[in-house]
Amino acid sequence: EDVSVKAMSWIREGELNLIERLSANVLKAGPVPKHVAFIMDGNRRFARKKHVDRQEGHSQGFNKLAETLRWCLQLDIPEVTVYAFSIENFNRSREEVDGLMELAKLKFLRLLDERDKLEKHGVCIRVLGDLTLLPLDLQQLIAKAVVATREHNRCFLNVCFAYTSRHEMANAVREMAWGVEQGLIKASDVSEALLSECLYSSNSPNPDLLIRTSGEVRLSDFLLWQTSHSCLVFQSVLWPEYSFWNLCDAVIQYQCNHASIMKARELHQDEQRRQQLEEDDHACVAELLRHHGNGKPADGPRRQEAVAEYAVRREARVKDFLDALRNKRDSFLTQLADSQA
């Protein structure tokens, strides 16, 4: 018998009751986050509290994830990112790590069974992390799941698995070094914006709201780059006990801070653009003119023109590099998905 059929679904049907529906409508009258990230913490404490085994705690944690995804859709939140397995979690007992790998296998199998339902709801599932750290059969399953849903575009679930933020950033730097080595970009093309594009999260906007449950007030190496201007909410509830009201509470905290978050973001964006155009490109052009201009200082208009031309060429280089990077990643996934277990 196919065990995956019995496993709890990723998509849980269900309606809000009247009071929940009213509350959802009140929240939706204000700004709603478009992207929410969760550190789903407290599964083992929940298990201990309920006198069930650890694995059951994690399993109920998954069920809560499916329920939370439905609430997010009901609140018009189209994108969710969750921390499902940190690279640091490999240091847990052999038994627990194996248990989490088994749970993931079961759920990604189930996901493949539910393809039609996912298509109907337009759910795109991405897995962010270093897949090569995982058992090969799980890598293949994940690749199949990601490939099966990659064209869907109504809502997005990013599952961080074998992930830490520092690992992701180091990987992004390695990708840029590869680009320089391949002659696709110049070392001087490296910028904040380019690094963002090389992260596993490059297809998503930054989270508006990050929620951690279980009362721990740390980020634990989760989305450090992406959350510099996000609203951070720490809640004491254990993840398997998370409720619709906990989610509403976090959204209200986001709404109370919305204006200052938006302002901080705009300031940062302006600064990033200014830095690229007015400092980085100018510096590169100045260097070029020193080499090719027989030492004569270029006049203002000529310099402006040269900077504009330089920016166009830089953007073309960067685009080609990012296309090559995307191809490299796509073919890694496709080959993995097509390989036999």
Ligand code: FPP
């Ligand atoms: C943190 O609680 C939770 C985890 C390390 C695992 C989270 C995984 C899930 C909820 C299942 C998701 C699975 C898929 C396939 C998406 P903890 O173990 O740190 O508990 P504690 O803080 O009480 O010790």
Ligand code: MG
């Ligand atoms: Mg924990």
